Amino acid sequence: MPLRRATYRLYPTQEVSKILHYHRRLHKELYNSAVCERKVAYQKFGRSVSYFDQQNNLPAFKEVWTEYKNINSQALQATIKRVDFAFCRFFKGLSKYPKFKSIRNYSGWSYPSFTGWKAHSTGDNGYLELAKIGQVQMRGKARLWGTPKALGIIYRNGKWYASIVLEIDKTLLKNSRQTSDGVVAIDLGCQDAIAWSNGTEDGLVAAPRFLRKAEQKIKKLSKLKRRKRSPNYKKKVKASRRWKQVQKRISKLYRKVANQRQNWVHHQTTHLISCNSVVVTEKLEVKKMSAKAKKRRAPVGSPDHGSATRQGKRKKQKAGLNKSILDVGMGMIRSSLNAKLDDVNGVFSEAPTRQLKPSQTCPKCRHQKKKTLDQRVHECESCGYIQQRDIASCEVLLLWYSNNLSELGTSFVDADGSSSTSGTRSRKTAGSMKQLGQLKRQKSTLIGLDAETSPS
Template identity: 75%
Template sequence: MALRRATFRLYPTKKVNDLLHYHRRLHKELYNAAVSNRITSYKKFGKSVSYFDQQNCLPDFKEVWTEYKQINSQSLQSTLKRVDLAFQRFFKGLGGYPKFKSIRRYSGWSYPSFTGWKCHSTGDNGYLELAKIGSIQMRGKSRLWGHPKALDIVHRNGKWYASIVLDVDDEMLRSSRKTDSGVVAIDLGCNDAIAWTNGEENGLISAPRFFRNAEKKIKQLSKAKRRKRSPNYKKRQKASRRWKKVQSRISKL
C-alpha cells in the first residue's frame, strides 16, 4: 500500500461557508493560545511545554472554552502538533521563531485520521461530509483512488479545498505505470519540463512557464497596488478596500 494525495475544490452553501470560517477561526485561536502558553511558561517559570503536556490539557481547556466541544478532538490535537513542529523546526535551525498567526495567514485545519469526516466519492467529484458542519459538494478528479486516510481543509484566495490522503493499492499503482514497451526513461529539466524516450521514440514536453506568462499582468497590478493605501501596523492604519481588491487579484494570478 502507498499513500497518495488528491485535492478537490469545495462548493459550500452560505450557511456551511460561515461554519467553515468559524471553525477556521477557532483553530487559529487555539494555535495562538498554544504558542502563548509555551512562551509564557518558559519566560516566567523556565519550564518547557511539550506537545503531550498541551494535549493532556485539552479536556480541561474545553470545559472552560465550551465552543471547542463541537470540534473533533483529533483535529484539535493536530493543531497542537502543528505548533510543536514549528518549535522543533526553530530549535533545529530550520525556521524562524513561531509567531502568532492572523486569520489571513491561517489557511485551515487537519483531520489526521478517518474520524469526524466522510468522503462520498470514487475519485470523480462527489461530496464531503464534515461533523458539526454539514455536507459540501466537491469537484475534481483524482488520477488514482484508494481508501481515504486523512484530510486537510484549506482556504486559499477565497476558495475552499479538500486535500485527501489516500491509501492506494500497489496493483493499481503498477497498472497506472504500465507502457506498451515496458520502460520509459524520463529526464526533468528547466528549458523543457520533461524529456523522455522508450528506446524507439523520443519526446519533449515544454515547461508551462505560468509565472513568465502572467508576469506582465502581475507587474501592472503591483504598480496599481502601490498607488493604494497599504496597511501600516505600526501606525495602526488599515488597508483600503481598493488595496485589498488588487491584492486579491495578484494572489489569484
C-alpha cells in the same frame, strides 16, 4: 499500503461556509494560545512545555472555552501537533521561532484519522459529511480511489478545498499507469526545459515560461496596487478596500501561473514515463542553484571597489536566472518523475554531476572540455562530433547508466554507494506527524505500565 492524496474543491452553502470560517478562526486561536503558552512558560518560569502537556490540557481548556466542545477533539490535537511541529523545526535550526498567526495566514485544519468526517464519493465528485458542521458538496476527480484515511480542510484565495489522504491498493496503483521498459536520459535546463535521449532518438521540449508571460499583467497590477492605501500594522493603518481588491487579482494570477506549471509538469512526466521505466538524470540542487547572488568583494584599490551599481547588476542578473530556473519547475519535474516511477516500480537514477561533468564530456570519445553557459552546441575538438549541447549531455548520462564510463571512476554501482554514505549531507528534517503519533503511543503505554505496577 501506499497512500495518495486527492484534492477536491468544496462548495459549501452560505450557512455551512459561516461555520467553516468560524471553525478556522477557533483553530487559529488555539494555535496561537498554544504558542503563547510555550513562550510564556519558558520566558517566565524557564519551563518547557511538551506536546503531551498541551494535549492533556485540552479537556480542561474546553471546560473554560466551551465553544471548542463543538470541534472534533482529534482535529484540535492535530492543531496542537502543528505547534509542536513548528517548535521542532525551530529547535533543529530549520526555521525561525514560531509566530502568532493571523487569520490571513491560517489556511485550515486537519482530521488525522477517519473519525469526525466521512467522504461520500467513489473518486468522481460526491459530498463530504463533517460532524458538527454539515454536508458539503465536493467537485473534482481522484485519479485513484481507495479507503479514506485523513482529511485536511483548506481555505485558499477565497475557495475551500478538501485534501483527502487515500489508502490505495498496490495492484490498482501499478495498473493505473502505462509504461514500457525503455531507458531515457533527460537534462533539465532553462532555455529548453527538457532535453531527452534514449540512444536512438532525441528531442527538446521548449520551456513554457508561464511566469514570464504573466509578468506584464502582474507588473501592471502591482503599479495599480502601489497607488492604493497599503496596510501598515505597526501604525494601525488598515488596507483600503481597493488595495485588497487589487491584491486579490494579483494572487489569482500567481495561482494561475502555478496551476499552469503544475499541469505542464504532469503532462511532460507522464509522457516521458509512458514508454520508459528507467529515467537517468544528473543530480541537481535547485535550492543551491537559485540561491542569491554571491557577494564578491572587489580588490581594494581597483576602480570597481565599493561600486554598488556593479553589485546591483549582478544581483539582478542572478535574480532573472533564478526566475527562469524556478519557472521551469525543475524540482517539480524531478519529484513528479520520482513519484510516478515509484508507482510503476521503475528506476529513477541520478548521476553525480561533479565527477561525471555530463555537459563537458564528449559522448563519442570522452574528451573533456569546459563550456560556458551560452555555448549551446557541443563540438568536439578531438573527434569532431557535433550535437546540441543538452542532448550530448543526455548521451553521456546514458553511457554512465550502462556503465560505459567506468574509466572515469564513476560507475553506476560506485555512485549509488557513495551517494548514500559520503555524498551530500543528508537533509535535516523535523520528523513527520506520523512519528509524533508513534511517540504518543509509546508514552501512553508507559503510563499504563506505571498505573499497573504502582498499586501492586
